[in-house]
Amino acid sequence: MSATPVTTGTATTLPEVNMQGLREQIFANAMTLYPQLVRSSYQYNCTGIANAREIFEIVVTASAYDNPTYTYTAILVSGSALGRTMAAKGPASPSVTSALEGLLRTTCEALGWFTETLLGEMQHPEASDSGIVNFQMVEQGFHFAHVQRHMKP
Numbered sequence: 001m002s003a004t005p006v007t008t009g010t011a012t013t014l015p016e017v018n019m020q021g022l023r024e025q026i027f028a029n030a031m032t033l034y035p036q037l038v039r040s041s042y043q044y045n046c047t048g049i050a051n052a053r054e055i056f057e058i059v060v061t062a063s064a065y066d067n068p069t070y071t072y073t074a075i076l077v078s079g080s081a082l083g084r085t086m087a088a089k090g091p092a093s094p095s096v097t098s099a100l101e102g103l104l105r106t107t108c109e110a111l112g113w114f115t116e117t118l119l120g121e122m123q124h125p126e127a128s129d130s131g132i133v134n135f136q137m138v139e140q141g142f143h144f145a146h147v148q149r150h151m152k153p
Helices: 019-033 035-039 042-047 096-119 135-149
Strands: 006-008 011-013 056-063 071-078 085-089 125-127 132-134
Touching: 019 035, 019 056, 019 071, 019 085, 019 096, 035 042, 056 096, 071 096, 085 096, 125 135, 132 135
Parallel strands: none
Antiparallel strands: 006 011, 056 071, 071 085, 125 132
16 A cells, blocks of 8 residues: 555656545445444434444554654554444554555455455446446446436426
8 A cells, every 4th residue: 555656757756645545445444344333333223324433433553662763553443432342453554654554454455355245246247457347337327327417407
């Protein structure tokens, strides 16, 4: 997940890592990895809409031990304020950003193990040059867009 150099003109720069984007993707992965927590959440039971921030929090710890520099660890937790449970933990890292990247890699890897178990097999798969898409969902989107374009206001 480390930033890949980007060449712009004559200079090569590293794109800025967006910590909020890392957090959002960790939350999205967590919502898929832990469906039992989503189903038992208050907001989901009241509205049918899940809110990752009601279910999960991401905390970052720092420790120096006998070293003058800190190492940081990002941890995904769930539960009430007085009864937190660790859901996932990334590796010790030299910065907060790299700690979040590590937690994201951890949740990505877990999703890789269980994707078909959690999401089922893809129906109507169509191979592309870089992956697979659910072709029926694409077709339905085109039909919906066509119908919407031809509706009278």
